[in-house]
Amino acid sequence: MADATASAIPAPEGAFRRLIERRLALFGLSLILLVVAGALFAPWIAPYAPEEQHFDGLTIEGAPLSPNAQFWMGTDLLGRDLFSRMLYGAQTSLIIGIVANGLALIIGTIVGLTAGFFRGWIGAVLMRFTDLMMAFPALLLAICLAAIFKPSLWIVALVIALVNWVQTARVIYTQTSSLAERDFIAAERTLGAGSGRILFRHLLPHLLPTIIVHTTLGISTTVLLEATLSFLGVGVQPPTPSWGNIIFENQTYFQAAPWLVFIPGTAIILLALAFNLVGDVLRDVMDPTQRGLD
Amino acid sequence: MGRYLLSRFLQSILILLGISFVTFVLLYVLPADPVRQIAGRSATAETVENIRRQLGLDQPFIVQYGRYLAGLAQGDLGRSYLQKSEVTELILSRLPASLQLMAAGIFAELVLGLGMGIAAAVLRGRMADQLLMMTSFVTVSAPQFVVSLLMLYIFAVRLGWFPIGGYGTAAHLVLPALTLGILGSGWYSRMMRSSMIDVLRADYIRTARAKGLGRSRVILRHALPNAILPVIAMIGIDIGIFMGGIVVVESVFGWPGIGQLAWQAIQRVDIPIIMGVTLISACAIVLGNLLADLIAPMIDPRIRLK
Numbered sequence: 130m131a132d133a134t135a136s137a138i139p140a141p142e143g144a145f146r147r148l149i150e151r152r153l154a155l156f157g158l159s160l161i162l163l164v165v166a167g168a169l170f171a172p173w174i175a176p177y178a179p180e181e182q183h184f185d186g187l188t189i190e191g192a193p194l195s196p197n198a199q200f201w202m203g204t205d206l207l208g209r210d211l212f213s214r215m216l217y218g219a220q221t222s223l224i225i226g227i228v229a230n231g232l233a234l235i236i237g238t239i240v241g242l243t244a245g246f247f248r249g250w251i252g253a254v255l256m257r258f259t260d261l262m263m264a265f266p267a268l269l270l271a272i273c274l275a276a277i278f279k280p281s282l283w284i285v286a287l288v289i290a291l292v293n294w295v296q297t298a299r300v301i302y303t304q305t306s307s308l309a310e311r312d313f314i315a316a317e318r319t320l321g322a323g324s325g326r327i328l329f330r331h332l333l334p335h336l337l338p339t340i341i342v343h344t345t346l347g348i349s350t351t352v353l354l355e356a357t358l359s360f361l362g363v364g365v366q367p368p369t370p371s372w373g374n375i376i377f378e379n380q381t382y383f384q385a386a387p388w389l390v391f392i393p394g395t396a397i398i399l400l401a402l403a404f405n406l407v408g409d410v411l412r413d414v415m416d417p418t419q420r421g422l423d
Numbered sequence: 424m425g426r427y428l429l430s431r432f433l434q435s436i437l438i439l440l441g442i443s444f445v446t447f448v449l450l451y452v453l454p455a456d457p458v459r460q461i462a463g464r465s466a467t468a469e470t471v472e473n474i475r476r477q478l479g480l481d482q483p484f485i486v487q488y489g490r491y492l493a494g495l496a497q498g499d500l501g502r503s504y505l506q507k508s509e510v511t512e513l514i515l516s517r518l519p520a521s522l523q524l525m526a527a528g529i530f531a532e533l534v535l536g537l538g539m540g541i542a543a544a545v546l547r548g549r550m551a552d553q554l555l556m557m558t559s560f561v562t563v564s565a566p567q568f569v570v571s572l573l574m575l576y577i578f579a580v581r582l583g584w585f586p587i588g589g590y591g592t593a594a595h596l597v598l599p600a601l602t603l604g605i606l607g608s609g610w611y612s613r614m615m616r617s618s619m620i621d622v623l624r625a626d627y628i629r630t631a632r633a634k635g636l637g638r639s640r641v642i643l644r645h646a647l648p649n650a651i652l653p654v655i656a657m658i659g660i661d662i663g664i665f666m667g668g669i670v671v672v673e674s675v676f677g678w679p680g681i682g683q684l685a686w687q688a689i690q691r692v693d694i695p696i697i698m699g700v701t702l703i704s705a706c707a708i709v710l711g712n713l714l715a716d717l718i719a720p721m722i723d724p725r726i727r728l729k
Contacts, residue, residue: 153557257437257441258441260438261438261441261442261445263663264438264439264442264663264705264708264709264712265442265445265701265705265708266663266666266667266701266704266705266708267663267664267667268666268667268670268671269666269667269670269685269697269700269701269704270701272670272685272686272689273446273449273689273697273701274449277449349564353564353566356566356568356569357566357567357568357671360566360568360671361568361671361674361686362690363689373566376568376569376572380572383572383576384576384580387576390569390572390576391569391572391573391576394566394569394572394573397565397566397569398561398564398565398566398569401564401565401566402560402561402564405560405563405564406560409560
């Protein structure tokens with residue numbers, strides 16, 4: 130029935146757009162799967178160990194080798210196989226993407242949910258603190274934090290989470306406070322449901338679509354921030370490979386060996402793009418209020 | 424209006440106070456000891472103790488913070504530990520370079536972003552629209568340093584059109600500004616596109632077309648001015664992301680602004696400089712948000728101050 134009405138309205142533009150969008154989402158999804166597979170199976174796919182310095186990995190003058198039959202993506206400054214380092218670097222990016230973003234979502238959801246549901250002075254304090262964090266230059270804050278703690282994989286994830294929870298908290302807060310006003314919540318309360326039941330059985334399921342969309346879009350932000358921190362030298366530390374620190378290590382050579390910068394650079398862009406594309410379509414599908422807005 | 428202004432102003436001051444407090448707490452717990460760095464490896468315990476007392480680092484936390492705030496009220500951001508000069512002076516001496524880059528960057532951002540957005544809205548649903556929106560997605564997904572290095576490689580190293588980093592002439596400004604422009608354009612083009620599409624749907628546009636006006640005239644004279652205003656009002660909100668970009672772009676291009684200053688200070692754990700730059704950036708963000716809120720209703724009467 131609903132389908133019949135929808136198809137009765139001639140909307141060739143919209144249909145075309147939707148199709149393209151789905152195809153882009155499919156493209157994004159396959160990119161993500163490719164990276165996940167590369168990261169998971171890195172020990173089996175990688176032709177060499179990521180830290181192995183090859184005797185024949187440098188020219189006689191000591192310069193890195195460009196992509197060739199033996200080293201598919203060339204070698205880096207120390208004569209290590211770039212392809213193997215890229216595969217292991219994918220592990221780093223994904224671990225940080227999942228851990229940092231997961232943490233940020235948990236913090237953001239708890240803060241937003243608490244502030245929106247309980248209101249009062251707790252809500253006021255939490256939201257003023259959120260506003261304050263919003264006014265912080267995110268990258269500078271992350272750099273400060275990363276400089277304070279000795280950066281390791283987990284610390285970098287924590288730093289990114291401490292910077293990135295803010296947007297989620299804002300969105301969840303707005304949604305929770307409007308949901309809490311609705312009749313079905315009042316009805317539950319009249320029926321004697323406790324706060325815990327209302328929060329977990331009624332509010333959280335309504336917030337799920339928002340949370341899922343933010344998870345996808347957030348991973349993209351996280352991947353970018355990790356790469357930037359590693360590039361500035363305050364992220365994941367060598368010899369652990371990360372796409373950002375591969376560029377950091379080799380940037381002095383980039384005029385002579387541009388592939389050492391542009392192969393990892395392209396990988397970062399594609400992964401962030403993939404999560405953005407999937408997130409955008411998810412938002413379209415899961416949040417009907419956004420439909421037709423753009 | 425007066426009351427609203429006052430409360431927004433007080434709110435901004437509170438946020439800045441909060442930011443100074445959080446930054447101070449963060450840097451207070453910094454495990455790296457600045458005194459050791461200043462004194463050098465061979466210093467005796469006595470010398471270290473003396474320097475610590477000189478810098479006031481032996482005082483309790485609240486005293487140190489109080490002192491910092493008192494200085495702040497007089498525009499004093501403290502002294503750099505290593506460069507032996509006032510932070511305020513250091514920042515002021517580098518501010519012109521950063522402001523120059525910011526102005527050029529925001530200009531590039533707007534020209535590219537608004538241009539792409541308008542083109543996409545007018546060509547809505549066509550191949551060009553899809554391509555433009557895809558481009559905006561890519562620029563949003565690209566890390567600042569990768570775009571910086573790419574621009575440097577193509578236009579400076581390969582083509583040799585512009586100098587490889589540095590500061591001084593107009594030619595030095597082009598690449599960093601263009602990089603900032605490309606990085607920010609995706610955000611603006613998406614907003615501009617949806618704003619323009621909204622306006623093109625409006626009744627007065629249909630009326631204008633029905634009167635017999637040409638399509639391009641309607642787009643340029645009737646739709647554009649209305650669609651562009653809400654997007655212009657967003658510049659203030661964009662400042663936060665922009666300040667992050669400044670740090671990376673200045674570091675890559677060797678642009679002697681406050682972003683590069685902060686970056687150098689972080690590597691040497693020069694706390695007063697890091698705090699100073701963070702505070703200045705936060706000021707810019709708070710000010711940007713405040714201006715965005717105040718200007719929006721002026722250029723777009725549909726938005727009312729609450």
